[in-house]
Amino acid sequence: MKKITIAIDGFSSTGKSTLAKQLAKKLQYIYVDTGAMYRAVTLFAMQNGFIEDGKIDRHALVNALDRIELNFVFNEDLGFAEMYLNNLNVEKEIRTMPVSKNVSQVSELAEVRSKLVSLQKAMGVDKGIVMDGRDIGSVVFPDAELKIFMTASPEKRAVRRYKELLDRGEDVQYEDILENVQKRDYIDSNREISPLVKAKDAIDFDNSDVGLEDQFQRIYEHALRII
Numbered sequence: 413m414k415k416i417t418i419a420i421d422g423f424s425s426t427g428k429s430t431l432a433k434q435l436a437k438k439l440q441y442i443y444v445d446t447g448a449m450y451r452a453v454t455l456f457a458m459q460n461g462f463i464e465d466g467k468i469d470r471h472a473l474v475n476a477l478d479r480i481e482l483n484f485v486f487n488e489d490l491g492f493a494e495m496y497l498n499n500l501n502v503e504k505e506i507r508t509m510p511v512s513k514n515v516s517q518v519s520e521l522a523e524v525r526s527k528l529v530s531l532q533k534a535m536g537v538d539k540g541i542v543m544d545g546r547d548i549g550s551v552v553f554p555d556a557e558l559k560i561f562m563t564a565s566p567e568k569r570a571v572r573r574y575k576e577l578l579d580r581g582e583d584v585q586y587e588d589i590l591e592n593v594q595k596r597d598y599i600d601s602n603r604e605i606s607p608l609v610k611a612k613d614a615i616d617f618d619n620s621d622v623g624l625e626d627q628f629q630r631i632y633e634h635a636l637r638i639i
């Protein structure tokens with residue numbers, strides 16, 4: 413079997429990471445959640461006072477980028493890698509609503525994208541990788557052998573996210589989440605640099621009414637045809 417690169421892009425909360433984790437486990441590939449990297453940079457900016465009332469001090473953040481070290485550390489118990497920011501596990505903090513509210517603005521910055529995209533490219537040099545995000549098939553790995561573009565209705569996505577956050581014990585409102593999902597989609601799709609677009613050779617996958625197992629089987633079959 414040859415090792416390939418699998419790029420999964422799409423709107424927020426479409427279940428990209430669930431699918432990516434399933435594929436990586438089955439194929440024994442590395443899984444990389446690039447959203448976690450943008451979220452970790454956002455958390456760093458918030459912790460250092462570079463974001464106040466939703467406004468970013470772009471200059472301060474860009475000057476501090478060299479002080480940000482990001483690592484994925486595999487957690488044997490969970491079966492996937494967790495995000496570390498400057499040697500601290502930030503997996504929980506990066507998934508909270510305050511980070512979700514600021515992350516799309518941070519992701520618009522050219523300097524942030526350039527730093528993260530080069531780290532992502534380096535992780536994929538040996539192939540055997542499943543990476544999810546917004547610009548993986550278009551910018552990070554334009555030569556990926558398998559590209560999936562995931563969509564689902566905003567309402568379905570907001571319900572999934574709402575349940576996920578409630579399960580984690582966060583005090584959240586459904587309306588707040590729906591608004592955040594739609595706002596991020598808008599910013600991510602309309603930003604100047606590397607907007608969220610479906611790569612020409614990506615497979616469109618709307619999972620509004622598809623179960624997780626069914627979704628996995630369909631995409632896995634696509635992978636099997638290539639490897």
Ligand code: C5P
Nearest residue numbers: 424446447450515516519545546547596
């Ligand atoms: O995937 P997730 O929803 O965790 O991503 C959080 C945010 O990070 C997205 O809304 C987007 O602004 C940004 N992002 C990005 N490019 C990627 C991955 C995520 O701009 N490759």
